[in-house]
Amino acid sequence: MTHYRISELAQAVGLSRSTLLYYEKLGLITGKRQSNGYRIYTDRDLQRLRLLLKLQTGGLTLKQCQACIEAKVDKTLLSQRLAALDEEIAQKQASRDLLAALLGQGKLKDWHAAVDEIAPDAHLEFLMNQGFSKKEALRLKWISKDMNEHEQYMADFMKVFEALERWGPGSEADTLKALHAVPFAPQQLLEIGCGKGLATQVLAAHTQASITAMDNEDSALASLIQLADAAGFGNRINTINADMTDIPLPAGSFDLLWAEGSAYIMGVDQALQRWQPLLTDNGVLVLSDLVWLTDSPSEDAVAFWKQDYPAMTSVETRLNQAKATGYKVLNSFTLSEKAWRNYYQPLDARVQALQSQMPDSAALEAIAREVDIFKRRLGEFGYQFFVLQKA
Incomplete structure (x- = not known):
């Protein structure tokens, strides 16, 4: 029988002398003191230590390992440890995925959301x-x-939309319905997120207001100027490329603010607060926002909008936010189905036309999913106009 001094045993298993003495105190190994004062250990001690180390790779505590060595394995204990280990692995995998994505080696969409x-x-x-x-x-x-993916995504996104007249749902009839709810003839009008100016033309044709049309896309503003000049309204429309979260215009400059489908970019609750100082006393803010129109939307619609517009809420919530911010509600109505058709039918046709050219485009795939949810679930959600007067 082979015998080992404690130093030899420690070297054989890669543990310290003090650790082995602790293990001996627990009864995991049994040393015998010789007449010369040295303690010696047998192959049995060596093998028990090697078995212990193997069990510890499962994440078991020392006492749990000892219990497994000295009695029948406790399967309930192991099941609990396995569940805890699975959770730790999932957390570490999520950590790894995030670090890899931040290094450009994965997708960040869910993290950003x-x-x-x-x-x-x-x-x-x-x-x-x-x-x-x-x-x-x-x-x-x-x-x-x-x-x-932002750079390529936006290049593809603009390729889809550059050929389209509308960049969001809308119609002349809906714009006029909201305008008719304004209780005065506006003199100074600021349109926030004007896009190519389809609503701008309606506002210019049906008011005598001086209009400041604001967007952060130069190509859209260029299109607006061409349309306005062709329609004979160019002398009353001034364009400005600016960020809606920090509008560089004096307080109290406008008696009417107009924002069709754009306030969501900064958050409707923030827009209600931060745009209010731009209004004159009793000035009016008209905005439209995507809202739920039912208390029990379909699961696929909820899943889609949770990712694409997580702040989406009900009409009642938006009305309460407006009142809490100091607005009087003059009118509120749902955008017509025609306004949606004006938007998504040309968009759908554009997607179909580009699919063979852009088969791997993430932007085109996302737009196609959006069109699909419009076709199948419109009515469970929709745009709601809100006509709000500064109190």
């Missing part, structure tokens, strides 16, 4: 610290949703 839901302002600041301009950071938050 989660952060934006709990810390939207900090998320915006984070994106700007990564080198994105405020304009690009806002587009990333609401359109591409992944900083690793």
Whole structure:
């Protein structure tokens, strides 16, 4: 029988002398003191230590390992440890996936969405610290949703929309219905997020107001100017490329603010608060926002909009937010189905036309999913106009 001094046993298993003495105190190994004062151990001690070390790789505590060695394995204990280990592995895998994605080796869409839901302002600041301009950071938050794919995503996105007249649902009839709810003839009008100017033309044709049309996309503003000049309204329309979260115009400058489908970019609750100072006393804010029109929407609709517009809520909630911010509600109505057809039918045709050219485009795939949810679930959600007077 082979015998080992404690130093030899420690070297054989890679443990310290003090650890072995502790294990001996627990009864895991049994040394015998010789007449010369040295303690010696047998192969049995060596093998018990090797078995112990193997059991410890399962994440068991020392006492749990000892219990497994000295009695029948406790399967309930092992099941609990296995469940805990699975949870630890999942957490570590999630950590690894995030670090890889931040290094450009994976997708960040879900992470961006989660952060934006709990810390939207900090998320915006984070994106700007990564080198994105405020304009690009806002587009990333609401359109591409992944900083690793943003440049290609936006190039594809603009390729889809550049040929379209409308960049969102709308109709002349709905714009006029909202305008007719304004209780005075506006003199100074600011349109926030004007796009190519389809609503701008309606507002110019049916008021005598001086109109400031604001957007952060130069190509859209160029199209608006061409349309306005052709329609003979160019002398009453001034364009400005600016960020809606920090509008560089004096307080109390406008008796009417107009924002069709754009307030969601900064958050409707923030828009209600931060745009209010721009209004004159008793001035009016008209905005439209995507809302739920039913208390029991389909699961696929909820899943889609939770990812694409997590702040989406009910009409009642938006009305309560407006009242709490100091507005009087003059009117509220749902955008017509025709307004949606004006938008998504040409968009659908554009998607179909580009599929063979852009088979791997994440932007085209996302737009196609959006069109699909419009076709199948419109009515469970829709745009709601809100005509609000500064109290």
